[in-house]
Amino acid sequence: MGQVGDTLRRAGYGTQGDNTRVENPARDLLWALFDQSTPVALGEVTAHCEPDLPELLARSGLVVLDGARLVPRVRIVRWCDLFVAGDLKGADSLHDDAVFAVSGTTSILENLRLDRPVKHALDLGCGSGALALRMASLADKVTATDINARAVAFSRSNAALNRIETVAVDRGSLYDPLQGEAVDLILGNLPFVLSPEQRLLYRDGNKPTEELVTEAVLGAAEHLKPGGVAQFTCNWPIRDxxxxxxxxxxxxxxxxxxxxxxxxxRTPLDHTRNWNRPARATDPEVQLELEQRWTDWFKAQEIDHIGFGVLTLRRPATARSGRFSYFVADRLPEAGGGRQVDRMLRALDAPLTRNSVPGPVPHVVFQQLVHDGSGYDAMPAEIFSAESAGICLTVPPDAIATIMAVDGCSNVAEIVGPDGSGYDTLDEAYRRGLVTLD
Ligand SMILES: C[S@@+](CC[C@H](N)C(=O)[O-])C[C@H]1O[C@@H](n2cnc3c(N)ncnc32)[C@H](O)[C@@H]1O
Incomplete structure (x- = not known):
């Protein structure tokens, strides 16, 4: 399998080329085959790719040779620096145990992942193993677990495809495969979709998802070493x-x-439609019945909205009780957003005092000046971290000077002045990882 990965890499599969779009027929053929799941002519592949590629792909089970065509059996995506194989698109309508290469929520968790070296990391509900393979670059050892035997097989072959040898894949539910061992970092993109359904393993899990997510989160508290961090994608019920x-x-x-x-x-109806796209429904009556069943289920539990987000847990390094903060993001996280999360975690440890000396972090300020015909009015400013977790701070125009006075030399008392105005803005910027005490 490693040879396949090497060949895909040499062919530039999954790269865009430069701005002038360099011609690369081999890359385009592989794109059609593995990204678009389209059969391609054997003669074309032989003419443009490395000569032994068709045989290599067939031997590894990634394609079947059907007369003069290569037919894909899996989808392979280039994700971050990896090749990740999963089932072909639409497999979930055929198999309850479908495994997808990566999804939007995989990327959300990857973007929020803390970027520190660790000894032992755990990918809970690993699916294709994408998150485990990414963690391999910062962990001495990674354990990946899943209850789905097909997910275990995909994770193993994806490790081989990328020549990664430090990921051990074990089949089992949640933390069972760890057998009590504690770890430094846990990522869990587990089934989290709140619904009355129990059908698709990747979406509904093997038990009601509220129960599954609760067990995963409580289990993290038992399986994290001091200072260790766990991050989970999650739905939660919102009752007004x-x-x-x-x-x-x-x-x-x-x-x-x-x-x-x-x-x-989302409202229960929007949530229902998001996970059961009406556009895909062949029978409107079936769709209506499904929408009614899901929304009745939420109503019976007095759930007004369904929240989606990421829960980051940390076992404090010293013995003290847990601290809690809740933020509503303005955007989805960008690559490197884990740096902002890291600062927010550190802010839980050390509150800002008058003697603290806050320093700036790379950030962007968005502010509109509106001209009403006679002069400019400054609108509230939005401050985003560069490498953003999606959490900004909106400050009134007269408070932006407080943030701009953060220089890594002045203490809080000097920045906020004798009347203390501006302290709340500074403290909120600190809690949101938009200034730092490092
Ligand atoms: C949403 S998929 C995500 C897969 C992968 N982490 C990713 O990001 O692409 C959830 C995965 O959790 C697995 N799963 C479901 N219930 C589980 C359980 N009780 N213990 C471990 N894994 C479970 C499913 O088989 C599926 O592979």
Whole structure:
């Protein structure tokens, strides 16, 4: 399998070339075959790719030779610096145990992942193994676990495809394969979709997802070493008027730190349609029945909205009770957003005092000046971290000077002045990882 990865890499599969779009027929053929899941002519592949490629692909089981055509059996995507294989598109309508190469939520977790070297990392519900393979670059050892035997097989062959030898893949539910061992970093893009359904393993898991996510989060508290961090994609029920209640109660049960970031909030009907696209429904009556069943289920539990976000948990390095913060994001996270999360976690440890000396972090300020015909009015400013976790701070125009006075030399008392105005802005910027004490 490693040879296949080497060949794909040499062919530039999954790269865009430069701005002038360099001609590369081999790359285009591989793109059609593995990204678009389209059969390609054997003669074309032989003419443009390395001569032994068709045989290599057939031997590895990634394609079948069907007369004069190569027919893909898997989808392979280039994701970050990896090749990741999974089932062909639409496999979930054929198999309950479908495994996808990567999904949008895989990337959300990857973007929020803390970027520090660790000894032992765990990918819970590894699917294709994409997150485990990414963690291999910062962990001495990675354990990847899944209850789906097909996911275990994909994870193993994806490790081989990328010549990564430090990922051990074990079949089992949640933390069972760890057999009590504690780890430094856990990523869990587990099934999290709140619904009455119990059908698709990747979406619904092997038990009601609220139960699964709760067990995963409580289990993290038991399996993290001091200072260790766990991150989970998650849906949570929102009952008005307290959007944070379910998450706050869960955090209290763990007894460790939790930072909750809400990225989306949907009504039960929007949530239902998002996970059962009406456009795909062949029978409107079936779709209506499904929408009714899902929305009745939410109504019976008095759920007004469904939150989607990421829960980051950390076992404090010293013995103290857990701390909790909840943020509503303005955007999805970008690559490197874990750096902002890291600062937000550190802010839980050390509150800002009058003697603290905050320093700036790379950031962007968006502010509009509106001319009403007679002069400019400054609008509130939005401050985003570069490498953003999606969490910004909106400050009134007269408070932006406080943020701009952060220079890494002046202490808080000097920045906010004798009347202390501006302290709340500075403290909120600190809690949001937009200034730092490092
Ligand atoms: C949403 S998929 C994500 C897969 C992969 N982490 C990714 O990001 O592409 C969730 C995965 O969790 C697995 N899973 C479901 N229930 C599980 C359980 N109780 N323990 C371990 N894995 C489970 C599913 O088989 C599936 O592979």
């Amino acid at each position: 008027p307290d959007a944070e209640e379910w998450v706050r109660d869960l955090a209290a049960r763990t007894g460790i730190d939790m930072l909750a970031i809400e990225y989306r909030r």
